[in-house]
Amino acid sequence: MMNNKKSKKIKHVSLIVVPLLFCFIMCVGIAGVLAPQLPKLIPIVNMFMSDKQVDYSTGYENIFVPTTSSGDTVNAEDVEFPRIDKQFGELSIKGRKVSAKLFFGDGAVPLRNGVGVYAGSFIPGYGKTVLIAGHNNTYFNGLKNVKKNDIVEINTSYGNYQYEITTTKILSADDSSAYDLTKKEENLVMYTCYPFDELGLTEKRFFVYAKKISGPEIVGLYE
Amino acid sequence: MKKVFCVLASFVLIAFSCVEAFAAGINSGEQSVLKQMNTPANMQGNLVYVPASYVNQAEAHFNTIDMTKKQADEINSLISQGRSFLESTGKKSVSELTGAEKKKLLQYASAAAGVLNLTAVGGSDTSRVKIIGKDGEVIIDDSGSVIKTTGRTTTSASFDFDIIVTVAGIIAIISMGAITIIKTRNLVLNDE
Numbered sequence: 001m002m003n004n005k006k007s008k009k010i011k012h013v014s015l016i017v018v019p020l021l022f023c024f025i026m027c028v029g030i031a032g033v034l035a036p037q038l039p040k041l042i043p044i045v046n047m048f049m050s051d052k053q054v055d056y057s058t059g060y061e062n063i064f065v066p067t068t069s070s071g072d073t074v075n076a077e078d079v080e081f082p083r084i085d086k087q088f089g090e091l092s093i094k095g096r097k098v099s100a101k102l103f104f105g106d107g108a109v110p111l112r113n114g115v116g117v118y119a120g121s122f123i124p125g126y127g128k129t130v131l132i133a134g135h136n137n138t139y140f141n142g143l144k145n146v147k148k149n150d151i152v153e154i155n156t157s158y159g160n161y162q163y164e165i166t167t168t169k170i171l172s173a174d175d176s177s178a179y180d181l182t183k184k185e186e187n188l189v190m191y192t193c194y195p196f197d198e199l200g201l202t203e204k205r206f207f208v209y210a211k212k213i214s215g216p217e218i219v220g221l222y223e
Numbered sequence: 224m225k226k227v228f229c230v231l232a233s234f235v236l237i238a239f240s241c242v243e244a245f246a247a248g249i250n251s252g253e254q255s256v257l258k259q260m261n262t263p264a265n266m267q268g269n270l271v272y273v274p275a276s277y278v279n280q281a282e283a284h285f286n287t288i289d290m291t292k293k294q295a296d297e298i299n300s301l302i303s304q305g306r307s308f309l310e311s312t313g314k315k316s317v318s319e320l321t322g323a324e325k326k327k328l329l330q331y332a333s334a335a336a337g338v339l340n341l342t343a344v345g346g347s348d349t350s351r352v353k354i355i356g357k358d359g360e361v362i363i364d365d366s367g368s369v370i371k372t373t374g375r376t377t378t379s380a381s382f383d384f385d386i387i388v389t390v391a392g393i394i395a396i397i398s399m400g401a402i403t404i405i406k407t408r409n410l411v412l413n414d415e
Contacts, residue, residue, distance in 0.1 A: 034393075084361055119283055121276075174370070201372055223249065
């Protein structure tokens with residue numbers, strides 16, 4: 001009789017203890033499994049919960065007309081300086097799966113349709129820093145394949161340029177030493193989010209640095 | 224007569240439409256504005272410069288317009304007044320300015336942009352300024368960082384394999400747990 005009562009009590013207690021224990025194990029288990037993925041999942045949630053208006057438009061103006069001219073200089077008067085969100089060229093790295101339309105500006109429209117020159121930097125041929133951004137899952141995914149001495153080709157309506165890759169670096173997104181916007185020597189800096197196959201937003205960027213080896217210098221800029 | 228008028232009208236239209244095409248290069252007025260922008264404000268011995276990204280964006284815009292000498296003089300005067308105001312605040316940096324002081328500074332920027340029929344818009348704390356054209360085109364934008372977010376977007380994402388595995392793992396654990404509970408409950412109830 002006593003044993004039966006004790007057994008019933010244990011069974012009733014188990015009805016409360018087992019679910020509680022299950023919840024505890026589940027919480028610990030899920031936290032354990034999710035912990036390594038949290039840096040990925042938080043930005044994904046942010047993408048869906050963002051209060052910023054997303055621009056899904058794909059319309060843009062194209063002023064790029066391929067040219068075969070191969071002079072050492074081009075007069076500023078013959079250059080149509082691009083405005084923001086306009087396509088003004090093409091960028092490619094042969095054998096590295098990098099081929100994209102080149103825009104001026106690096107907002108939503110340029111990065112959805114190609115790669116974009118930061119408006120606070122300069123266009124090729126200007127003799128200063130050319131800072132180009134591209135998404136890591138689309139047009140700049142191929143940057144993971146680049147090697148030193150690879151040639152970056154940039155074609156614009158006013159001339160065709162070649163840059164030789166000198167180095168690559170993985171740096172924090174807010175590391176201002178990654179670029180120099182005051183440099184008086186033509187240099188190309190391309191970057192994309194790192195790691196390459198990460199979903200969502202990342203804190204690091206993969207930078208590719210290159211020096212100009214050919215292409216017309218824009219002259220007569222300062223009248 | 225009609226033909227002559229049409230030809231003249233065509234020439235006028237072509238001339239107007241070509242203004243931007245011939246605006247390439249930085250004329251002397253535009254150069255003086257860039258020089259003025261590059262002159263630092265001395266805030267209690269602290270030299271404060273306009274960010275290079277901002278000056279470069281202005282230069283990019285000047286390559287697409289043709290600023291007159293009068294416009295350049297007006298802009299230079301307003302930049303100079305803005306710098307004098309900044310120096311007179313007695314603060315050591317822009318971040319130390321009060322809301323009212325930042326608004327006053329924005330007024331100088333707005334007036335300078337207005338000379339070129341542009342509009343200066345301050346951020347929520349008015350410490351960052353965006354200059355836009357009549358049609359809403361962004362001319363200068365200092366409200367974002369130089370290095371942009373270039374990760375995957377929802378519009379082009381193909382979900383990672385490891386995330387799919389994680390989600391599948393969680394579902395499997397929950398299912399197994401649920402089955403265990405059901406079985407335990409059934410055993411208890413059957414015993415009763």
